[in-house]
Amino acid sequence: MNGRRLMRKAPIPVCFGLLLTLCADTRPRDEPVDLGPLASLQFVNIEGERISMREFAGAPLLLSFVALPRPAGVPERDPNRSQVVFLRSMVEQYRHSGLQAAIAVCADAAELDGGFRPRVVNFRHDSGLADLPVFADGHGHASRAFGVRELPTMFLMDSSLSIEKRWNGVALPSQLSFAIESALGKDLGAIGTPRRWRSSGS
């Protein structure tokens, strides 16, 4: 999934209080029956477009649930900010191999009262996520559906939207990288093949 694909969808007016809607299973009858149980889940992104999980079917998806980060620079470390950095690294390394990625930003009640959506919009821009789908899970429907118990939590889903791997807490890059390589079916035996170095090197 990428931003362009999302942008092709016609915007669907939606009350912000229902940013994420859980619908009855409305899969078309001709849809493959082996999609995971989360396929019928629907998100609404911060542009107000309704996105079905099944739109991500067909290629591995890295889905990260994060808390809206505390204001940057507080003395203690915020693991949600760290998770975003590693998610971006995975996108940089594997998007050309077909990896999709998305972020669901969760909020507690206090944040909902304090202008959640504008903060999510600014978070998206300030975190370098402008080219990824970002969902505002303002009422926790999606996080409950995925059984998220702590934030951040990362899921790697296969092309049929089954959960291949789950990381509670920050998923580290080596863990992500090799799980993604397996999900993409990349030939791990190719490790050791020298990459092309620049001709400018000695």
Next chain:
Amino acid sequence: MHSQLLRLAGGTLALTLSGLGSTQAADYYVDCSRTAVAGTGLTERDAWSGLDRVNDRTFEPGDSILIRRGTRCYGMLEPKGSGLPGRPITLGAYGIGPRPVIDAGDLEAAIRLFNQSYWRIRSLETVGGNPFGILVSGDVDGVLDHLWILDVHVHDVGGVATNKESGLIVVTPGSPSTVFNDVLIDGATAHSTEQWAGILIGGDDFGGTPESPRSTNAVVRNSMVYEVHGDGIVLFQVDHGLIEWSVVHDTGRTPDRSVGTPNGIWTWMCGDCTVQFNEGYRTASPWRDGGVFDIDFGCSGNTVQYNYAHDADGYCVAVFAADGWVTKNSVVRYNICANNGRHPSQAKQGDIYVLTWNGGTIDGLSVYNNTLHWSPAEDAYAVNVERAQFTGDRPRILKNNIVYSTVPSLIRIPAGSGLSFDHNLYWYSGPFRPRWQSGLDTANDFDEWKRLGQDANGLYADPLLVDASGESTLATRYAFSLQRDSPAIDAAARVEGAGDRDYAGNPVPTGLSPDIGALERRVPRAGGREPQPRHRDWRS
């Protein structure tokens, strides 16, 4: 040294006193999309329309300068004034949308602070500047305190590097007696320049010895650096430094070594500095280096831990000493190194590289519980201790490491180094005979290596690593973890001060003894797959 401390304290006092008698703090608004108007700047509707009014003003403690999101300002932003403890001056953004852009063109920098303290720069994008994107500097005889740079996007700095103190985000002294305290760079994205550094804190323009004044308490966190001609993230002459949870890639693109030979993340003349939980890849150099992590000469008490370095042209981690100075108490532990040495000439350095020159010596070196998957572009030693001189009586140990190699060369150490190898596990996956070298002695099997006085409790066996063995990652769930029958399980020695976690945060040990390598074996989930949520879970 005493006089230096007095001078530094005096500098702090002077800066503090300069803030007394300040007026009430105010918020000033800038909207560069407005046509030129003489606004007061005190409300969004009466915002200043450009940077000139900002640059003309000396701001007071607690003030905020807020630039409208989604707009673009041209010129160099160089506001004056200093904040106070608890009352910093904020340079940030207001509104909803993309960060405001400061477009510096070919001016010196997009944002410049000079001899100023207690500033927080937040949520801005800069483009251009030459040779800096954001420059924080000064020439006071003392300390510049509390300089935070948060959630910035700095890119496309112009020009070509002529020295190492250039680049995207540069916090560097302008005199030998100027130092910084409490520097925090958090959430920065810095990329695309032919200048040198992605993020630099400190400097070496004025030379430096281990006794020179140093900046203190410098942190780089949650940041990304890529596509730079020189180094990714560096700390020079800093005490109590930390680089963590950051990613560097595609560094060292300079075509020649006239300025230097770059690395991904490294420290120089750094005391009590830690590099942890970072990822680095595709780091390059036109000559030597091109590695991901480096404890460079003059460092004391530096630790490189819990990092992931892969696909580098050069090494995973280096420890250096030079120019008559002693590099003390270096610790390299629980790192995962994979597929480095991609460039034939830089592969010669090895995955773990230890080198001294010009009379430099190393006092204390502990390399333990790292996992090396060494598959270089040419046959080269995985652990290469080249011409290294050691001194002192601190430990010199290489212990509990997994060295999995696709080339025969495993270890090289100089004669009489006093290095102690033990409880390491080696495996060469190819058809030839493996090679260990100690001085002029070469061992071509593990028993010979033992007869050279090393690794009495080591192993030469396939570690049965996930991935390296070809076993499905998902079957055992942890990349570079150990399969059920791995000989590395419970085969490591305890190391004093090793901590209680592995690379992934698992407790150490999980068995009777620690495992060899960076990851403790954990029992995989029965059935091998994650449980899937049931419909009723989320419909209820």
